[in-house]
Amino acid sequence: AQSVTQLDSQVxxxxxxxxxxxCNYSSSVSVYLFWYVQYPNQGLQLLLKYLSGSTLVKGINxxxxxxxxxxxxxxxxxxxxxxxxxxEYFCALQGKGGFKTxxxxxxxxxxxx
Amino acid sequence: xxxxxxxxxxxxxxxGEKVFLECVQDMDHENMFWYRQDPGLGLRLIYFSYDxxxxxxxxxxxxxxxxxxxxxRFSLILESASTNQTSMYLCASTRSLDTYNEQFFGPGTRxxxx
Numbered sequence: 001a002q003s004v005t006q007l008d009s010q011v012x013x014x015x016x017x018x019x020x021x022x023c024n025y026s027s028s029v030s031v032y033l034f035w036y037v038q039y040p041n042q043g044l045q046l047l048l049k050y051l052s053g054s055t056l057v058k059g060i061n062x063x064x065x066x067x068x069x070x071x072x073x074x075x076x077x078x079x080x081x082x083x084x085x086x087x088e089y090f091c092a093l094q095g096k097g098g099f100k101t102x103x104x105x106x107x108x109x110x111x112x113x
Numbered sequence: 114x115x116x117x118x119x120x121x122x123x124x125x126x127x128x129g130e131k132v133f134l135e136c137v138q139d140m141d142h143e144n145m146f147w148y149r150q151d152p153g154l155g156l157r158l159i160y161f162s163y164d165x166x167x168x169x170x171x172x173x174x175x176x177x178x179x180x181x182x183x184x185x186r187f188s189l190i191l192e193s194a195s196t197n198q199t200s201m202y203l204c205a206s207t208r209s210l211d212t213y214n215e216q217f218f219g220p221g222t223r224x225x226x227x
């Protein structure tokens with residue numbers, strides 16, 4: 001069975017501070033890993049993805065994530081957040097050769113002025 | 114740009130009503146999905162379709178059915194709506210299942226069943 005655990009349901013942070021949203025996964029097969037962002041009243045938008053190769057992946061809006069196979073983690077980071085980053089963030093995986101995407105429960109990032 | 118549109122942003126229905134949620138994509142994608150999003154549970158797959166008239170159950174198909182008569186359109190049907198089906202419903206599409214392909218999501222339909 002595959003699963004995704006997002007360790008924080010809510011993360012409040014001040015503007016211009018760094019942020020890390022944590023994601024651990026479990027899978028018996030190799031996986032693709034993703035972070036999606038959902039702004040208020042909108043659908044999900046792909047932020048970044050890890051398919052293979054370099055373990056540090058960069059996405060849109062200054063976000064990056066690091067794939068750590070030994071710790072089965074895929075944490076999302078941004079060195080300086082903006083008010084506009086306030087949204088819900090979903091970590092997800094897809095098993096290689098499979099069709100289903102498994103989503104975590106989501107982390108609400110709230111950026112305060 | 115890929116565009117996935119959903120027929121309604123907000124919908125209020127009564128218990129026992131038959132409810133249709135429509136999704137249309139304009140990029141000739143083979144595969145379409147219906148998810149349900151609930152707080153603290155993330156997204157859960159209800160059904161998906163990999164071709165016209167083809168469908169597969171997801172993780173929570175009970176109480177739902179789907180229809181795909183045309184490639185671009187995928188409908189979710191609640192045969193007899195119940196209050197526990199109050200939720201956000203998200204449609205998505207992707208080009209191929211053979212390898213990784215990004216899923217593109219619609220804006221969602223927030224359904225309230227009274």
